[in-house]
Amino acid sequence: MANPAIELKGITKAFGHIIANENVDLTVFRGEILAILGENGSGKTTLMNMISGIYYPDEGHIFIDGKEVNISSPKDALDLKIGMIHQHFKLVDVFNATENIVLGLDEGKYDIKASAKKIQETCDRYGFEIDVNKKIYEMSVSEKQTVEIVKALYKGADILILDEPTAVLTPQETQKLFNVLRKMREDGKSIIIITHKLHEVLEISDRVSVLRKGKYIGTINTAEANESILTEMMVGEKISLDIERSEPKDTTDRLIVKGVDLYNKEGVQVLKDISFTAKSGEILGIAGISGSGQRELLESIAGLQKISGGEILYNNPKTNETENLKDKTPMQIRNLGVRLSFVPEDRLGMGLVGNMDIIDNMMLRSYRKGKSVFVERKQPKALAEKIIEDLQVVTPDAKTPVRRLSGGNVQKVLVGREIAASPTVLMAAYPVRGLDINSSYMIYNLLNEQKENGVAVIFVGEDLDVLIELCDRILVVCGGRVTGIVNGREAKKEELGLLMTKGNAKGGKSDE
Amino acid sequence: MSNEKVKEPFMHITKRADISRGKSWLIRIASILVALVFCAVIIVLLTGENPLSVYVTMFKGAVGTTRRIWSLLQNVAMLLCVSLAVTPAFRMKFWNIGAEGQVLIGGLATTACMILLGNKLPTPVLMIVIFVSSIIAGAIWALIPAIFKAIWNTNETLFTLMMNYIAMQIVSYFAYVWSVPKGSGAIGVINPNTQAGWFPSVLNQKYLLNIVIVAVLTVIVYIYLKYSKHGYEIAVVGESENTAKYIGINVKKVIIRTMLVSGALCGIAGVLLVSGTDHTLTKDTAAGRGFTAIIVSWLAKFNPIYMVLTSLLIVFLQKGAVEISSKFELNDSFSDIITGIIIFFIIGSEFFINYKLNFNKKGENK
Incomplete structure (x- = not known):
């Protein structure tokens, strides 16, 4: 030995x-x-x-x-x-x-x-x-x-x-x-x-x-x-997760997902009959083993995946009209007046452009504004500087390419931009992955702030303790199915763990 | 592995964190100097000539006389024009290596206008018709692979390369149809007497108009790429297609639109070569510029302003190399060797700008 x-x-x-x-x-x-x-x-x-x-x-x-x-x-x-x-x-x-x-x-x-x-x-x-x-x-x-x-x-x-x-x-x-x-x-x-x-x-x-x-x-x-x-x-220091969680106020159904089915490029069904409702003024958590369909679900809502069945309904708080987002492109969704913000899992590969500076990354959401053929960089510059200051982004300046920033600072830039679009629905996939404790808390606080402003927040997480502390309700997915929706205040880790593996026992991915 | 002392590798490579602009230019300039020294060794070994006098000849060959300077500038303008054309597509990471064919088809349209309409239309109208038809022709030649890429995701590199050969064969065919005298297979100088469709001399310089047009295009392309919404979309699509889709950019539309721009610029290059320079068309009219332009654009990191410098460098080397091969009665290939070595060193210097070599100090104490 x-x-x-x-x-x-x-x-x-x-x-x-x-x-x-x-x-x-x-x-x-x-x-x-x-x-x-x-x-x-x-x-x-x-x-x-x-x-x-x-x-x-x-x-x-x-x-x-x-x-x-x-x-x-x-x-x-x-x-x-x-x-x-x-x-x-x-x-x-x-x-x-x-x-x-x-x-x-x-x-x-x-x-x-x-x-x-x-x-x-x-x-x-x-x-x-x-x-x-x-x-x-x-x-x-x-x-x-x-x-x-x-x-x-x-x-x-x-x-x-x-x-x-x-x-x-x-x-x-x-x-x-x-x-x-x-x-x-x-x-x-x-x-x-x-x-x-x-x-x-x-x-x-x-x-x-x-x-x-x-x-x-x-x-x-x-x-x-x-x-x-x-x-x-x-x-490092012993941490007790102590995330503030306020009671949801004035909740209304904002996003209603009904029986969504999705097949990937290889023809494998990755989402099976997914249904849930995201309400304004609350944080809905999504828990599951990675690769259980979380990414595909959010991308379907954002218009990046073509779902084969079911519908995704959005209640517009301004007009009180209900829009069906099925078969719509991200552009069409935006043109309907749906204020949907999305912090994807792949920050530099999807949410941001690594080789562009912070200002140009701010422009991703807003560059189309106005009739001019030229882009306008003044407002994005102001926004970039505001985010750098408000969220304490560590960067030499706003003209630094975002790939040079550390993981936590990249995420602050991305979340900052998505929140700046004043969304009514905010989806965040693994927003604290790879972040240190302080940055993680800043992200939790931002999500909470959005919730208190009446935004319907959807939070895909991997750390069950965080999900239990942060979310009002937790949706559990397994193998592309919803295996349960539990109240965040009463949820137990063991219970979630069981739900997360339920679908696998029933009919794994490979036996079908 | 069993010996007591382990042998450390002589060096290893790590990525540089940051490098100042000055230092990176220092590396680039050093690389050219090293290339010149290396070439000098080759020159002495292979030819026994004095490398210094070879370099002096090279310099004189490129800019020795006023006529040579104008010829240099004209060639820079032509190369730069094609380089500007490939750049929007390259920024989008659409590897258009079909500029050669797109220029030829543009030139073919120009030739057709000059031969068929040359003495029938008033000059201003003729020039407008030439430009419009050549731009459309070049754009169509670029549009075909773009559509296939956008819809069926075909490999654009192979596709555009193949389009070059088709373009050359079409030009060969028309060179036969329009040949003077009939059956010779060569078009010869078009409208030699009336000079219809020829660019006029400006300030007594027959190439000045070409140079001015390319200078204006350079500024336009620079502004288009840097400050327009289209340019921004091109950059996003090029950096990450996923991000482009995520923010709702119609990627297919951007691919097709950008290739239309690329092809249209190639069409203009065709006009400049046929109307503005050669006044004739052969399948070698583009003279490999469609491929050299790729090097120019890459070396300049797709920045149109830097491309002025890189195209100048490459044309300077080419001109100088031709001069040394004739003056020292060396084989033509020898000048290509010199040019190749210098370009190799310049491209190689990018490696040293991005990476650092770490030599192991421990190796030194035995």
Whole structure:
């Protein structure tokens, strides 16, 4: 036990002016499962990428079995028996499992049948259930992940790194994965698992190392840890989520979604008979495992997806008329006088233009104003300066391209612009993802302010504690279906967790 | 890996956080100097000539006499005009490499007007007809791939490239139909006696009108891209189609409209080349400018004002290179080698502006 398999000393890595890892130390022993815990953007993946040869550290040393090594390519990592299972699988879709596993290996002559047999043996040893002749594109996410793990083992990995392996799995699949990981531990392998889910850390790991904002905070034995200790390490000072929540006033039905169905480009149904009502003056939360249809739902309302069934009705408070937004483009929706603001999940890829400065990003909503063929930059400039001041955006000036800002400041610019359009409906998808505590609170306060101004706020979140503290009602989606709507003041985390996985148990994505 | 001492890589590459404008220009200028030194080595190795005298010849070849300066400016204007044409599409990340064909089709329309209407219409009317028809012709040639891209998402690079070959063949065909003498396959100088449809000399300079027109176009394109609502939409579509859809821009409309603008500008280039310069048409009239324009536009980061400098640089190199190959009796390809090396270094310098090399100091203590 006492042999460190990997030791990192003083690892630092910067991307431009963003420091992803700063002076990080880490030790992993043989025959243990080490969890790397940290919030989004805390540098977990970057650190692991340096062990697996994707990035090269700016400073610091890596020791394998006590010897200093230099890992400058994934090939070097492989030679040192290090294997990484990335969050986004690196498999060739049109190849089958065996072909993917032997890809890039030099085993002398190419004998796919012999390889398949050897792979099957590896699988049997650890209890993997895969069909070695199945094509990748026919596989479910969990099967693909299994192929990735077998690939790493087959290539002789003794040190396995898994990047957020459970993010895409159902609870049952997660259990299966954990059983396999335990078997590998018994076999003397070192396993590093990256996650930000506390209960998984407590369940599977032997020790936990915590990163916060790129810095190494510390390592503790899991047996001595509990959720509150880990949370404190992860976010810094012990925080009690204490978000103000006023009673909704003068609620009226603002947005009525009725039986919405949506198919994606591949013809898979991603929204199934979704119905709910968003009321003015309240915050409606949407909870669910990521990829349960939240993004598609908001995009459908915003006119970016063509729904195949159902309707989306908007009650205009000015005219008291009801408009059906189905089959309307974002432009047509705006021309109807619908004041819909949308903070999308993909901030720089959809909400903003990364290479444009703050002023030009302000113009996205307003540039059409007026009959002139030329754009008018005075008002957007004033707005940009106001947002920079009001929301304390950290930026050299309003002419800085938004991609140069940090995640939290990018989000302030985006939310600021969307609120400035004085909406009647405000949709925000994961608005605090990757933000520090202070910025997160600023966003919560802005949402609350909008609610008090009579806006119907729709908040898609991932942190259940926040949803419970912030929202008046919480809609839970699972596998594209609504599995429940609960009162935010009475909701329990366990209850939400159950609802979030309900649809999966009933008819998962892949069995249909 | 088993030895005690680990070998560190000699260096590694990191992205630069920020770089001041002055420093980035310093890198660019340094890259040209390095290129000249590198070329000097090549010159000595391959030809044994004195590199300094080669460079002096190059300089003289480009701007040695008044006539050469005018010729240089004329060529800069032509290249700049085509570069202006491709720029709106490039800003939209629509890789239009069909400017060559669009210019040719514009030139074909000009030629048709000059041959068929040349001695029948009064000069002002003729000039208007030439401009309008050539602009329409160039725009149509650009519109076809744009429509296919907008509706069926075809690959615009292949499509516009193929359109070039079609344009060349059409021009070859008409060169045969209108050839003088019949059957020679070459049109020859059109309306040599009446000079109908020719650009007039201004202030005794036959190319001055071309240069003035391109100068005006440069300012217009600059303003269009930077200050108009269309220009703003082009930038948004180019940066992120998702963002464009999110704020309700009709992406298809923008693609088609922008390619019409690109094609129309190519049409004008066609007029300038046929009416304003050559007074004839061959399938080589565009002379590869449709492709060189891509380099000009990229090097200038799609900024029309910078494009004046980049097109000047490239034409200067071309002119100078031709001069050294004739004066030193070197093979024509040799001048292309020199030009290629210099452009390679200039493009390569962008890497050093965006990235920084970190040399490992530890390697030094043994």
